[in-house]
Amino acid sequence: MNDSELDTSSPTEAQQSAPSEAQNDQQPSTLDQSILDQAKAQIDALKANIQKVLIGQNDVVEQVVIAFLAGGHVLLEGVPGLGKTLLIRALAKSIDLDYKRVQFTPDLMPADVTGHSMLDIASGKFNIRKGPAFTNLLLADEINRAPAKTQAALLEVMQEYQITIDGQSLALDTPFMVLATQNPIDNEGTYPLPEAELDRFMLKVLVSYPEHADELTLTKLNTEHQTGIVNTQINSVLTQQEAIQLRELVSQVLMDDKVLEYAVGLVRATREWDGIVHGAGIRGSIALVQAAKVKAMCEGQGFVTPDHVKAVLLPVLRHRIILSAEREIAGTSNEAILNEILHQAEVPRQ
Amino acid sequence: MALAWWPSLTGFWLMVTLPFFVVFSFVDITWGMLLFWLLKPLYERGLLYILSRRVFGQPVTAIEAVKAWPSQLKKQWFASVTWRRLSPSRGFDLAVVQLEGLSSNARSKRLNILHRTTDDNSGWWTIICVHWELFILLGMISLVGFVIPQGVDFDYWNAIVSDSWQVEFSINVMLFFVYVLIAPFYIAGSFAAYLNRRILLEGWDIEINFKRIANQYGGRLNSVLLAGVFSAFMFVAPHHDAMAQQTADQSLLYQLDDTDGIEQQNIAFESEAQIQQILDEPPFNGEEVEKRYRWVGWGSDEEDDQSTPPSGLPAWLIKVITLIANISEVFIWLVFGSLLLMLLYFSRHNIAQLFSRQEKLPLDEPFEMPSFSQAFQNEELPDDIGKEIERLLALGAFRKVMSLMLISSLLEISKHQSLPLTKSMTERECLHVIKQSVSGELGEFMDRLIDAWVKLAWAHQWPSFEQMSQLHQDWRGLFPVIEAAA
Numbered sequence: 001m002n003d004s005e006l007d008t009s010s011p012t013e014a015q016q017s018a019p020s021e022a023q024n025d026q027q028p029s030t031l032d033q034s035i036l037d038q039a040k041a042q043i044d045a046l047k048a049n050i051q052k053v054l055i056g057q058n059d060v061v062e063q064v065v066i067a068f069l070a071g072g073h074v075l076l077e078g079v080p081g082l083g084k085t086l087l088i089r090a091l092a093k094s095i096d097l098d099y100k101r102v103q104f105t106p107d108l109m110p111a112d113v114t115g116h117s118m119l120d121i122a123s124g125k126f127n128i129r130k131g132p133a134f135t136n137l138l139l140a141d142e143i144n145r146a147p148a149k150t151q152a153a154l155l156e157v158m159q160e161y162q163i164t165i166d167g168q169s170l171a172l173d174t175p176f177m178v179l180a181t182q183n184p185i186d187n188e189g190t191y192p193l194p195e196a197e198l199d200r201f202m203l204k205v206l207v208s209y210p211e212h213a214d215e216l217t218l219t220k221l222n223t224e225h226q227t228g229i230v231n232t233q234i235n236s237v238l239t240q241q242e243a244i245q246l247r248e249l250v251s252q253v254l255m256d257d258k259v260l261e262y263a264v265g266l267v268r269a270t271r272e273w274d275g276i277v278h279g280a281g282i283r284g285s286i287a288l289v290q291a292a293k294v295k296a297m298c299e300g301q302g303f304v305t306p307d308h309v310k311a312v313l314l315p316v317l318r319h320r321i322i323l324s325a326e327r328e329i330a331g332t333s334n335e336a337i338l339n340e341i342l343h344q345a346e347v348p349r350q
Numbered sequence: 351m352a353l354a355w356w357p358s359l360t361g362f363w364l365m366v367t368l369p370f371f372v373v374f375s376f377v378d379i380t381w382g383m384l385l386f387w388l389l390k391p392l393y394e395r396g397l398l399y400i401l402s403r404r405v406f407g408q409p410v411t412a413i414e415a416v417k418a419w420p421s422q423l424k425k426q427w428f429a430s431v432t433w434r435r436l437s438p439s440r441g442f443d444l445a446v447v448q449l450e451g452l453s454s455n456a457r458s459k460r461l462n463i464l465h466r467t468t469d470d471n472s473g474w475w476t477i478i479c480v481h482w483e484l485f486i487l488l489g490m491i492s493l494v495g496f497v498i499p500q501g502v503d504f505d506y507w508n509a510i511v512s513d514s515w516q517v518e519f520s521i522n523v524m525l526f527f528v529y530v531l532i533a534p535f536y537i538a539g540s541f542a543a544y545l546n547r548r549i550l551l552e553g554w555d556i557e558i559n560f561k562r563i564a565n566q567y568g569g570r571l572n573s574v575l576l577a578g579v580f581s582a583f584m585f586v587a588p589h590h591d592a593m594a595q596q597t598a599d600q601s602l603l604y605q606l607d608d609t610d611g612i613e614q615q616n617i618a619f620e621s622e623a624q625i626q627q628i629l630d631e632p633p634f635n636g637e638e639v640e641k642r643y644r645w646v647g648w649g650s651d652e653e654d655d656q657s658t659p660p661s662g663l664p665a666w667l668i669k670v671i672t673l674i675a676n677i678s679e680v681f682i683w684l685v686f687g688s689l690l691l692m693l694l695y696f697s698r699h700n701i702a703q704l705f706s707r708q709e710k711l712p713l714d715e716p717f718e719m720p721s722f723s724q725a726f727q728n729e730e731l732p733d734d735i736g737k738e739i740e741r742l743l744a745l746g747a748f749r750k751v752m753s754l755m756l757i758s759s760l761l762e763i764s765k766h767q768s769l770p771l772t773k774s775m776t777e778r779e780c781l782h783v784i785k786q787s788v789s790g791e792l793g794e795f796m797d798r799l800i801d802a803w804v805k806l807a808w809a810h811q812w813p814s815f816e817q818m819s820q821l822h823q824d825w826r827g828l829f830p831v832i833e834a835a836a
Contacts, residue, residue, distance in 0.1 A: 256808050303809035306776040346773045350749070350807035 031252050031302035039249055040300035043069070045237045050090040053234060054083050055221070056214025063205045063315050064091065064179070066298065069246055070290040072202020073158050073178040075143075075193075075319060082207045084181045088139040093234040095243045097136035097175070104146035106189065110153030113140075117166045128165050133157050136173055136240075140180040144190040151197055154178065158200045175243060195278070195322075202287045203312075204319035246297075253293040254303040258348035263288045263309045269341050270317060275327040276337060280320035288316045306347045314338055352538035354641075355404050357662060359534040361412030362396050366419060371526050379515050383522045390529070391430040391440060395422040395448055397537040402449055405545065422448060438473030439465070441540025464547050472543055479536040483528045490524045731757065739822060748818050752803050755825050759796065762829050763788060777804050795824050 043065060050061045060076070064087060067074045076084050085101060092099035102113055115131030132138065133154075143151060157163055161172045180201070182193070198204075210218060238246075264285045271279030289304075291312040296304045318334045327337065352359060370389065374382030396419040403410040410418075426447050434440055443461055446452055452460050465472070491509055498504045509517060628634065694701070732738040735758050742751045763769060767787035771780050781800045785793050799821055805811040813821075 254809060256810070259808060301809070303805075305778070305804055305808045307778050310776065343772075343774055347776050 031249070031254075033302070035249070036297070036300050036302050039246055039297055042238055042242060042246060043298050046091075046094050049094040049234065049237045050087065053090050054087050055218045056210025057083065057087070057207065060087065060205055060207050062298070063203055063312075066291055066294045066312065067203045067205075068175070068177055068243075069250055069297070070202060070287075070294045071175070071177075071247060072287060072290065073180070073200060075198070075201040075204045076179060076181045076207055077184055077204060078181070078207030079185060079209075080183060082209065084179075084207060085139060085141065088137055088179050090234050092137045094236060095238045096236040096240055097243075098173070099137035099139065100132035100135040101139040101141060102132050103141045104143050104150065106145060106147060108146045108150050110150050113150060113153050114157065114163045115165055126166065128168065128170070130170070131163070133163055134170070134172065136175055136177070138176075138178045140178060142183060143180040144182045144193055147191055148194065151191065151193060154180075155197060155200065158197075175240075175247065198319045199281060199283050201319060202291065203315040205315055250290070250293050250297055252302070253296050255289065255293060256303070256348075256350075258350065259292075259304050259306055259309060260289060262306055262345070262348045263292060266309070266313060266341060266345055267317065269345060270321050270338075273337065273341060275324050275332065275340075276321050277324045278322035280317050284317055284320045288312065291316050310342060313342060351401055351405065351542065352534040355400060356534065358400050358404075358410060358412045358415060359397055359538075360530065362400060362415040362419075363393065363530055363533055365412060365416050366396055367393050367526070367529070371522075375519065375522060379518050379522065383525065386526075388431055388435060390533070391435060391444070392423055392427060394441070394444065394533060394537050395419065397534055398422075398444055398448055398541060401538055401541050402445070405541075425451060426453060438476045439470075441476060441536055442472035442543055444537075445541060445544040463551070464544070467547070467550075472540065475536070475539050475543065479532055479539070482535075483525075483532050486528045486531065487521075487524055490528075491521070494520075736826070739825075743818060743822055746815070748813055749806060751818060751822070752799065752806065752813075755799060755821065756803060759799070759825065759829060760784075763792070763796075777807070791824075792828055795821075795828055799825075 047058075047061050047065055050065075051058060054061060064074055064076075068091065076087075078084065088099055088101070091097075102108070111131065113131050114133050115129055117126040117128050119125075120127045138157075140154065143154075157172070157176075158178050161174075161176055162169050163172065164170070178201075182190075209215070267280045267285040267288055269279075270276055270284070273279065288309065292304050292308040295308040295312050296302070299308075301308075314335055317338055321334055321337070323332060323334060323337060367386075370393075371386055374386045376382070396415050399418055399422050400410045400412075400415045430440070430444075430447070434443075437443065442464075446457055446460050446464070450460065491506060495504050495506060495509070510521065512518065731754070735754055739751055739754050742754070760769065760771075763784065769783060769787060771783060775783070777800050781796060784796050788796065802813050802817065802821065806813060
């Protein structure tokens with residue numbers, strides 16, 4: 001029974017029928033508030049633990065955590081020395097996960113990342129030697145310094161969560177996440193990531209310099225102790241099992257059809273927007289919805305509002321659109337044009 | 351040269367070419383113009399006639415040039431309108447044929463000498479002038495296009511290739527005026543190049559100066575003296591065909607040879623004195639007259655000194671031009687002032703905001719009060735909102751109750767506060783804006799109301815009856831005006 005039906009019913013009947021009206025609507029979130037509160041507390045603890053060493057990068061930490069819980073990969077863009085490696089180390093240690101770091105260079109071969117089979121002289125058989133990609137968190141440092149074939153080796157890893165060596169497919173551990181970094185300056189001798197690979201990154205996170213006060217704290221912490229902040233002991237605040245449970249919880253976050261429509265509409269708008277020659281694909285819609293759900297859960301909510309969609313739109317879509325030559329010449333950034341879309345798209349109403 | 355002697359050059363051109371243009375156009379509008387163009391080298395001979403006399407100081411009027419024109423056509427007229435018509439250096443070569451009177455091998459040898467240089471740009475001048483003609487013609491057509499009223503369909507390409515005789519004749523008239531403008535410059539430029547080449551080859555500038563002086567200072571004695579000096583220079587100068595003019599003067603030199611030594615000495619002294627006298631007078635007295643356009647500003651001393659009009663322009667024309675210039679200046683200043691005032695008028699809001707301390711509003715976006723709910727999106731609000739809320743609350747229609755409370759609250763707040771809300775704002779963004787304008791109980795109420803609405807809208811969590819009753823009570827307390835109006 002809806003509102004219009006209620007208009008004709010008697011007050012007594014209406015009072016009794018209110019719960020049934022709710023039942024006839026879209027199903028409410030099945031997540032219990034206590035579970036949500038617990039999830040929020042765990043996520044907050046995770047973020048706080050990372051922020052202990054990565055000072056002044058709260059937004060970056062939150063976005064990386066969102067991508068981790070959403071099961072996506074992250075492309076971190078920032079100048080060297082902003083703690084990108086520290087971030088992944090802190091994330092790995094906070095969840096008690098294994099992590100590997102690969103410095104991408106022009107002579108890096110795909111097998112150096114994925115692994116290869118090697119002939120064992122003693123047994124006369126080929127043994128598979130697993131590469132650094134067989135881990136939970138893989139830091140692909142300066143990914144754009146490696147040639148296209150090495151970058152492409154990551155495609156299967158990122159999308160299929162498996163690695164094929166000598167025709168044998170080997171599943172990766174769960175959770176698995178790639179955190180790739182690239183330097184926005186010093187582009188000489190780099191290989192820009194192809195669109196197909198960029199699309200596989202759920203979020204592109206911009207790492208900027210910390211605020212003045214944060215930089216002061218960072219400098220102080222690094223100079224007061226002999227070990228420095230980089231070698232600070234990071235305790236685990238989340239088990240691997242808890243992390244997986246949090247990921248599973250995300251799928252239960254409620255998203256109203258109108259909010260879903262709004263999110264997909266925003267992605268579709270990038271394909272027709274004046275000034276964008278290539279808009280985001282379907283992966284963009286999926287990533288946006290998934291990231292919005294995690295964002296809601298991070299706030300302790302079992303439902304997604306348009307606010308959550310808006311909050312994650314920029315990191316989800318900024319690397320999935322290509323601006324027209326005129327807009328690039330005019331100095332328009334991807335973020336500015338996405339804000340244009342946000343500014344003009346009508347928010348759904350119930 | 352073309353500017354200095356424009357009256358005679360343009361006068362001659364108009365007198366000779368206009369009848370041809372009219373007749374040819376009357377015979378055939380298309381082929382007539384082609385024929386007119388083909389015969390252009392013949393008309394140009396008259397221009398060269400004027401220039402070649404003027405440069406030696408001999409004044410020639412347009413009428414005199416017209417009279418002398420037929421005699422200038424005799425030499426190789428057919429070649430100039432047929433196989434030499436498209437020669438890029440025809441303007442430069444014309445002087446050799448017309449002034450030096452050379453033909454066949456002699457002409458070829460002469461041209462070979464004149465063109466034998468590393469920077470022979472005679473052909474480029476023709477190409478430049480052709481481009482000038484083209485640009486001016488296109489400019490004229492564009493001008494016509496600009497002044498045609500907006501309703502009239504005007505296609506530039508169709509205007510050029512049109513078969514309509516009116517359009518074709520108009521284009522031909524424009525082309526005729528283009529020729530009137532460019533032809534004197536083309537021939538003057540070509541002749542200047544020819545003179546320059548001869549100066550480099552033969553020091554002809556000295557001869558030109560002396561001939562000019564000879565023409566200026568007529569008289570037997572002076573002629574004798576000048577001829578003497580001239581002959582002395584020519585003794586060291588290389589021989590060339592243009593020396594034919596001096597044969598008459600040479601007889602005087604022969605006469606001087608017959609006089610005795612004392613008389614020759616006296617003549618020499620007198621010659622020296624007279625030469626000195628000549629050197630003390632223009633153009634040898636070291637003074638230079640510079641003729642160029644120069645802005646001296648209104649009311650300046652230099653302007654006042656210029657009581658005499660520039661040469662070539664009648665006084666009445668100067669007055670008319672000055673009047674037009676003054677009126678134009680006033681008009682331009684009026685337009686400028688009007689534009690400035692218009693700019694200030696249309697920017698008045700921006701200027702006012704520039705000096706205002708109030709928060710700037712995003713003017714590029716129209717304020718649209720978000721409806722929050724679709725419940726009353728397409729229908730008018732009830733007259734008695736309070737009573738309607740009570741009725742709906744009793745019915746348990748919480749969505750409509752909250753919609754009505756939200757809309758009425760926002761409308762009431764917006765009467766007193768500026769709420770720059772848009773349809774692209776979410777509920778929480780709207781709340782953020784509202785809380786910047788209102789605080790205290792009202793702010794707290796809006797917080798609770800919107801929070802309840804968000805949970806209802808996106809989490810599908812229905813509020814309890816008690817929660818709704820409490821919100822209703824608070825609403826009645828905070829917005830008594832709505833209640834009173836009801």
